[in-house]
Amino acid sequence: MHKLLSLALLGGAIALTSCVGTPKAAESTPAASVAASTETTASSESAAATEIAYFEEGGIAIRGADPVAYFTESAHVAGSDEFTHDWQGVTWKFASAENRDSFIADPEAYAPEYGGFCAYAVSQGYTAEIEPDAWKIVDGKLYLNYNKKIQKRWEKDIPGFIAAANQNWPGVLN
Numbered sequence: 001m002h003k004l005l006s007l008a009l010l011g012g013a014i015a016l017t018s019c020v021g022t023p024k025a026a027e028s029t030p031a032a033s034v035a036a037s038t039e040t041t042a043s044s045e046s047a048a049a050t051e052i053a054y055f056e057e058g059g060i061a062i063r064g065a066d067p068v069a070y071f072t073e074s075a076h077v078a079g080s081d082e083f084t085h086d087w088q089g090v091t092w093k094f095a096s097a098e099n100r101d102s103f104i105a106d107p108e109a110y111a112p113e114y115g116g117f118c119a120y121a122v123s124q125g126y127t128a129e130i131e132p133d134a135w136k137i138v139d140g141k142l143y144l145n146y147n148k149k150i151q152k153r154w155e156k157d158i159p160g161f162i163a164a165a166n167q168n169w170p171g172v173l174n
Helices: 067-072 095-104 119-123 150-155 158-168
Strands: 002-012 011-022 032-042 045-059 078-085 090-094 131-138 141-145
Touching: 045 090, 067 090, 067 095, 067 131, 067 141, 078 095, 090 095, 095 158, 119 141, 119 150, 119 158, 131 150, 131 158, 141 150
Parallel strands: 002 032
Antiparallel strands: 002 011, 032 045, 078 090, 131 141
16 A cells, blocks of 8 residues: 655745555565655745655665665665664664765655656556565666566666656656
8 A cells, every 4th residue: 555645835834734645566565665855846836845755665765775885886785773864754774884974965866767667667657565676776876676577678668668767757656
């Protein structure tokens, strides 16, 4: 079951909403859910709220994988309960204090695309959970996939699937 939490800053007032709905894709782990937060972005005409959601289970992002290690070690490395940071409504785990501090300094540089949901699924118009060992860095961005089999399918047209996923994100969360 997906749980969507939304925090919005509207005209100086904060609105918190929560809704529980059916998952958009079959998930093997019933505890998988969505954590969402709102970032306000300003344009020359007006400010608009953009909802960013992250794949999490039990409040832990991307199944406890260290997002920085994908970049620094070119590997999936499990994070530790000793090194954590709460960001965007979920807890991120890290293998070291150095990785945690790097993430804190620039979380957008290390956080996975599409909220850590399967990049292939998002390109197809839905969300799906991920396996942290099915990953790839493309143009300095981290993409995760449902599993290695789906990752092989995604790798057949990475630019096309990224373009489609960019069109679908974050609308697939609705």
